[in-house]
Amino acid sequence: MKTLVIFLFGVLSMFPLSQIAAQNLDKYYTRRVQEGGDIFFIFPNEDFKNSVNRSNFFFDLTIREGSDSATINFTYYSKDPAPAISLVLITHDDRLEAPAKKIYIDFVKKKWEHRCSVKVPFAGLQKMISTNSPLQFEIVTADQKFVCETKAGKWQKYADALSKIFYIFTSD
Numbered sequence: 001m002k003t004l005v006i007f008l009f010g011v012l013s014m015f016p017l018s019q020i021a022a023q024n025l026d027k028y029y030t031r032r033v034q035e036g037g038d039i040f041f042i043f044p045n046e047d048f049k050n051s052v053n054r055s056n057f058f059f060d061l062t063i064r065e066g067s068d069s070a071t072i073n074f075t076y077y078s079k080d081p082a083p084a085i086s087l088v089l090i091t092h093d094d095r096l097e098a099p100a101k102k103i104y105i106d107f108v109k110k111k112w113e114h115r116c117s118v119k120v121p122f123a124g125l126q127k128m129i130s131t132n133s134p135l136q137f138e139i140v141t142a143d144q145k146f147v148c149e150t151k152a153g154k155w156q157k158y159a160d161a162l163s164k165i166f167y168i169f170t171s172d
Contacts, residue, residue: 025168028161037065040169045158047150048137053079055111057137057148061125063169069119073103074137076148077111082141087118089125090147092133096124100139126170129162 029042042061049056059074074087084100098118106113128135134155139146150158 025161025164028158029165034064037067039064040165042162042165045150047154047158048148049150050076050146050148053146055146057139057146059137063122065169068122070122070125071117071119072098072125073115073117074139075113075115076139076146077108077113078141078146079111081105081112082114082144082146084114084116084139084141086140087116088138088140089120089128090136090138091128091131093131094124094128096120096128097140126166129159129166135159 027043029040032039032041040061040063042063044058044060046056046058048058055077057074057076059072062071062073072087076084083102083105086097086099089096098120100116100118103115103117105115134150134152137148139148
């Protein structure tokens with residue numbers, strides 16, 4: 001038994017830890033071949049919350065090859081109707097603001113559900129993802145701001161996956 005444990009330890013130590021704990025990117029995105037450039041759709045991230053009103057925030061990304069922008073579709077909830085005017089992406093070092101376009105507003109489970117879309121420069125988004133600090137989203141409405149955050153550990157894992165996807169996107 002001791003020999004088997006030593007043998008397995010020896011075999012496993014030959015592989016770098018990064019290969020053993022490699023991410024499966026298929027759970028983060030899909031790629032569709034289209035005329036004019038492939039489309040990369042990054043699945044929704046539901047890890048963000050507004051700590052003040054305890055509401056959820058989730059977003060997804062769509063990027064088309066050959067485009068210098070990325071589309072962020074996002075959903076947030078509020079007690080009263082509060083259509084977004086803009087979305088601000090915030091890191092420790094940077095801010096990126098984009099005007100929001102309403103996709104729909106609905107009343108769901110005693111809260112207003114807002115679905116919106118923004119276009120941001122891909123280079124700016126890529127720079128913000130590559131920083132060590134977690135990304136925050138600030139939803140700006142006519143009379144209030146909602147700041148949505150996630151835990152640093154969850155963000156780091158997601159940001160690592162996004163960096164790899166962005167590399168695939170830019171290397172074609």
